[in-house]
Amino acid sequence: MGDVFILSDFGKLSKAGGHLLYTDFEGRTKPILPFKTDMLVFASSVSITGDVFQILSDNGIPAFIIGRHGRKNIRLDYGCGKNVFLRQEQFRLLDDKKRVLEISKSIISGKIRNQITFVMRIARNNPDLTEIDTIAEQMKAILKKVGSCRTADGVRGQEGNAARLYFSVLDLNIRPKWAMLGTRSHHPPKTNVNSVLSFLYSLLTCKIQTALESFGLDTMAGNLHELSYGKDALAYDMVEEFRTPFADTLCCHLFNHGMLCADDFRDEDGGVYLTEHGAGIVASEFEKKLSEEITVSRLGKSLPYRKIFLEQSRHYRDVVLGTEIEYVPFLFK
Incomplete structure (x- = not known):
């Protein structure tokens, strides 16, 4: 499959x-x-x-x-999952502001820890760039602040602070001279690296959403991301812990190993976008990455990413149902 x-x-x-x-x-x-x-x-x-x-x-x-x-x-929507009792528990959870906050803090703590892991890996590979060590320490200080946040807005604020530091280091890890990240830009992406990141995040969201729905979860009942009409907030929540270990590392791999070239991008409508050829390369490597095995510390064993997405979805379902107490995000080393 x-x-x-x-x-x-x-x-x-x-x-x-x-x-x-x-x-x-x-x-x-x-x-x-x-x-x-x-x-x-x-x-x-x-x-x-x-x-x-x-x-x-x-x-x-x-x-x-x-x-x-x-x-x-x-x-394409084939209707809500049939487990109405699970969805009922999801919305009961949303009424428990304390639990929502704790899950939000777990998700963002996991995201920042994964960012720090990658930043420190970049530092080891670039010993001459001593400023990276300073940024890693600043990010560790932000991580500690997340634990003391009293509101979801506070959590999101610390997430933004960490992201600005993180992307300044990610930019240093893209080796081709013609490739540029700059500041993170979304809609539209202003640079070629931003274009690849946005495309990978879209594909990753599709995959995470599918995994959540396979366990009967309502993907609009999220915790960290604010609820909005038609917004798959839970899928966006779950994506956060996988952005760095899956999408960002893949983005660097695509540029640094010469899989993409300048001709794989086009300037259009004030943004920079992948061509059909470039998008095909990214999608193909995305599919390969899904089969890459990595250790899941919570389980003490290695699984391919496609199964890790399912495992985290199952874990979240069990937290909603109360058979597991605390949501533990995916962490990579």
Whole structure:
């Protein structure tokens, strides 16, 4: 089983017997077998015949439509999970402000700890850049402040403080002269590194959302991110602890190992975006990274990332139900 990415600027997705068929602008075809597909992500520029939706629905395949600038903007929804009792407990949790705050602090503490781990790794690989050690110490001080926050706004504020320091170091870890991060920019991304980060975060959110829903969780009932109509706040919560170990390390790998070049980006509408070729490279490496095994300290064993996403979703479900007391975020070394 695997994920399928169709990121072409042109093409058609149709039904062919009991499977799907993608036809590119030159008439070349690629069959997509439902029983081998975990998730489908396709560009909004791809045309889709109506019977495709029936195949996706019949097989319960999570499907996301990515906009032309790499943002997740449409999800095919097959209805809420059937476990109404679990969702009831999720909303009871939201009424417990103390528990919501503690979970939010756990998530952001995990995120900052992962950032510090990567910053210290960068420092070891760049001993001449002594300022990185100073930044790591500043981030450790911020981490301590998270534990004493009394409001979610306070937690988010410390998260922002740590992020500014973290991205100043991440920028130093991108080796090609033509690649630039600068300050973190979102919509639109202003530099090529920001473009890759935003695209990876979108794909990661799709994967995390799918994992949460597989355990019957309502992805709109989050803790850290404020609730809003149609906003998958819980998915955004869960993504935080995986941004650095999964997406940021992959971004550096793509640039530093020459997998991307300057021609894989285009300037458009005031931003910098991946071309179809560049997006294909990033998606392919994203899929490979899902199979990379890494130690889960909470479990004391190694698992591939695709299973870690599921394990963290199961863990959160059990915290909601009260069978586990404290939410423990994923940490990498």
